[in-house]
Amino acid sequence: MRFALLAPLVALSLALAGCGGGDGGSGSSSGSTSTSTSTATTTSSSGTSSACSLATREAWALAQLKEWYLFPDLLDTTVDPDAYSTLQDYIDALVAPARAESKDRYFTYVTSIAEENAYYASGETAGIGVRLGFDYTAKALYVIEAYENAPAYAAGLDRGTQIVAIGTSTANLQTVSALYASGGIDAVSDALGDSTVGTTRVFQIRQPDSTVSTVSVTKADFELDPLSSRYGYKIIQSGGESYGYVNLRTFVSTANAALAEAFAAFKAQGVTKVIVDLRYNGGGLISVADTFSNLLNAQRTGSVMNYVTFRDSKSDNDETSYFSAQDGAIAATRVAFIGTGSTASASELVMNTQKPYLPNDVALVGANTYGKPVGQIGLDNSDCDDRLRVIALKLENADHEGDYYSGLASSYPATCEASDDISYQLGDANEPSIKAAIGFLSGNSCTAITSSLASSATASVQQGALADSVSVAGAARAREPLEAKSPSFAQRQLPGLF
Template sequence: MKHRGTFTSAMAALALLSGCGGGGDGGSFSSGGTASPAPSPSPSPSPTPTPSAACSLGSRQQWALGQLNEWYLFPDDLAQGLNPASFSDLNDYVDALVAPARAKRQDRFFTHVTSIKEEDAFYSSGTSAGFGVQFQAYSDPKLFVVDAYEGAPGLSAGLDRGTEILAIGTSNSNLRTIPDLVKAGGWDAVSDALGPDTEGTARVLQIRQPNSAVITISIIKRPFDIPPISSRFGTRIIDDGGRKVGYINLRTFVGPADRALREAFSNFKAQGVTEVIVDLRYNGGGLISVANLFSELLNAQRAGQVLSYETFRPSKASQNVTNIIGSQPQAIAATKVAFIGTRRTASASELVINAQRPFLGNNVALIGDNTFGKPVGQIALDRSECDDRLRAVALKTENSARQGEYYSGLASQMAVTCQAGDDIFRSLGDPQEQSISAALGFLAGRSCTPISSTASASATAGSGMHLLRPAKPNAAQLDVPGLF
């Protein structure tokens, strides 16, 4: 999750955010309303060396250490006595600094350094460069597309949900199969074979479509926008035995999601919808401000009530925020909500799910699989002369009942859960897709098998799946797992 503002993630020397990866909002410190708005903090003064020395690795390491010492949520869990000279990469040094917290599952690579320019482009407009698809890997080993974005190169070239990638190359003559790549270098070899996230990167892919047709395509990476809500399946009203059920699939919590969410809920309101399926199965997080808006749109009857809390370390208590539910003209008074999640559902997605627990009790459920487990948020600390943005875990998030600490995911915290698979051979939004069918069952009052702490949702294509991730993900890939 990310906050946005002068002190949040996307746009300022010091930005507040909370999310699975990075991100920010570029605006006031908290959005969605606050009981007492916190002032935007000022970063500690840093030395201003000459330009040639300012961005040396040693200078950047010194700056990162200083910011973590000041802002990190778990100051007692920062490694002591590290020799910066032992590290040739800034992120490797930051990883080593927060390793003690990571060992306690408090910071699983959430704290990192990214590009200010790259991240601002993603959070303000949802823009990235690549094929514009999400890949899911299976232990077979197999690689499938689970989502393809409208207007991006992948969908135009024939890649869509359920497409299997059989082989990757730079030409027809050097295609290498997925099993061969995995055998040679694990899934990192597959990520590497797909090429860098730079405009103009070309690849040849041999693919199998859901109808079993095998073809070879050429595809070139270029900039694309991620529509937060798909124009093909992102929102609809499902007639379930005469009951109107609203369905909404949010891909990522970025700035453009504001308008898309409002339009979707305006339609729900006009149709009298009070029961909703919220599909967040591949959503790795994003802006807290968008998460707060999402919660407000579900809670028209609770305007003015506390939504959530954001709490910093004691020395930064002046930055604590109480989010109040604002009155949104498009909001509905949801009476029952089914959230579809997986182990890739994280951060801002979990914030929205957790927020409904005190309000709906047994009338809110988690469908599918356990979530990732990220009840903390990052702030963005910028050093513009080096294009460095340090995303540092600096705050914890709690719902109105002060419930948080779900580091092992939300399944054990929810009053109701229903285990279900992710059927990649059916479109998202299809009432017959396994997780959506289970969600409709919950809303209709039917019983289900709860999600166990060890359960892993299965798909018809195989088990042991994970969304493909490069060794060094860019800003977009941090919050949109599987994005290429």
């Protein structure tokens, strides 16, 4: 696995993810590029209250940032740790200068070692198991994706379902519009409760056919299958041609086998034109991104895949990655990537990696991506269950292109503007973004993603949650993933997850 050991005494976990998530290549974390099993720098030895006091944890975090932060000149070490009541607030103050330059938009954060390891090993988390999008125009809440093995799907909530009201019982249901009027988006998020297993919520829901019902859903542990059992991959027939379609939800280790199965199916059918749907994918392990790139590029074994570069003082950890043989890989001749403002980190790495090799045959379809050309490492204070995800590396493709902090749309070879219509299931050839992707693959012209759409896609970022404009192209803040006030690790990786 890439980046398994970056220093003699430190097993760093690298991770690439959305706004706060990780993506790495090995080890204990995520956020930008990593696997979920390694442990990183470990300090604190006793597990006593003094060892895990806020002051001690703040001092530890400052030391790690001074040593590893990718932008040392943008680290404000003058801030007073005594002025902050939480470790994350202190970290936010330290990296505020980099955030002001859009180089660290909540990518550096502290999370739970146990929680992150569970997520990266199997995609395990707790909740009702849906991705939610809030329509700021209609003040309405919708399910934009549902996980098949989670409680909400079993209760009838799926893509396109509107959540009209939320309560702890039928007696105290409050409409979503009233919640928003009383306390904004935080009131809507708070009404859903935390991710504690056993928490029950009652929902009044409206289906796309206008049927209204009331259901009770109890939160439980479930696995976030990286590829849906319904639409994870398929072969779409259109105009006499066969197109491969693959929808990856998140870059966790269990995705490797699922992706290999998908591409083996494409290979068996002679498919070389592929739609890669990453519209809600906030990132994950770099190692999985490399697997994905290898599966698309059977003909490029031995060629440069991408470059990983650390700050000058850590340049011994720099790495050049090369394409390698992968069972089931195809030699893709034309690729359409579907993205939105929730598409970040490892997702963008796969897109950027493909760019030099298909300069006239690769496109970004949908909306502009988030813009995260950097990755995290995971540094552990194990006795306190603290994992500090630190922006420590930059990512570049074979042409050394990597400064896409404003998203990929402005620099991508071709872009096709398209909406994300939740009245169609993901994987449906008639869904507008998929239809536009098929159009590009078949050689049709399209309307480029506009700058207004690009800016709207990253209009709102709060507490490490990714904002996304996933409605009609160009409609700023029309529908965005619902933000949790204090996001769990999984919510950092999967915008809108509850």
